[in-house]
Amino acid sequence: MRLFAAVIPPDEALRELGRAVDPLHALPEADGLRWTERPGWHFTLAFMGEVDDALLPDLHERLGRAAHHSEDFRLRLHGGGHFGRRVLWIGAAGGLDAMRMLAERANAAARRAGVPMDEHRAYHPHLTIARAREDTDLRPYVDALHAFEGTPWQAAELALVRSNLPRGGVTGEQPRYETVCAWPLGD
Ligand code: ATP
Ligand code: MG
Numbered sequence: 001m002r003l004f005a006a007v008i009p010p011d012e013a014l015r016e017l018g019r020a021v022d023p024l025h026a027l028p029e030a031d032g033l034r035w036t037e038r039p040g041w042h043f044t045l046a047f048m049g050e051v052d053d054a055l056l057p058d059l060h061e062r063l064g065r066a067a068h069h070s071e072d073f074r075l076r077l078h079g080g081g082h083f084g085r086r087v088l089w090i091g092a093a094g095g096l097d098a099m100r101m102l103a104e105r106a107n108a109a110a111r112r113a114g115v116p117m118d119e120h121r122a123y124h125p126h127l128t129i130a131r132a133r134e135d136t137d138l139r140p141y142v143d144a145l146h147a148f149e150g151t152p153w154q155a156a157e158l159a160l161v162r163s164n165l166p167r168g169g170v171t172g173e174q175p176r177y178e179t180v181c182a183w184p185l186g187d
Helices: 013-028 051-066 094-112 139-145
Strands: 002-007 033-035 043-051 071-081 085-094 127-133 154-155 158-162 177-184
Touching: 002 013, 013 127, 013 139, 043 094, 051 094, 051 139, 051 158, 051 177, 071 139, 085 094, 085 139, 127 177
Parallel strands: none
Antiparallel strands: 002 043, 002 158, 033 127, 071 085, 071 154, 085 127, 158 177
């Protein structure tokens, strides 16, 4: 199954974000963007891709340990940004050192469980809100999000999320993302 580890903001933070994102749909060229589904909004910590079922018990064990050895941390949604001319995202602020450490531990856990992980790239916490179908100037969106500051919460869970890719381009009745397991941080 296709898996990634993530931090999932609480519902109230996601509602706040929804209120900030709604007005963006009215900007020019917004029709050319594929907006991500709100119930699935998340910060990816470690992307694993297709994982062999045989690796799952060890993966769960190691992710649980990674969570246990990590501290919970303060987090808030903060402003927007873009990757190139295709990906529009919301940033994070607060305990970013702790978040980066958790991302590294989740990556190491997956690698040690036998999941082939991509070479280490600088971790850049982001929550993707839209992808452009064609190259698009995303700066107006980022400008519109500049002042967005969410209410902080205590990030206290590491989630393992299953990603169900739509088959044949048709979104099925299955949820896009499903949390298959979640572990408390610390204690
Ligand atoms: P789609 O691929 O249909 O556009 P998606 O990217 O949201 O949807 P996945 O490809 O399963 O779904 O990715 C799940 C999460 O992992 C997303 O947040 C995505 O941005 C992130 N992700 C995907 N591929 C990578 C990668 N190679 N490196 C880091 N993060 C990734
Ligand atoms: Mg993808």
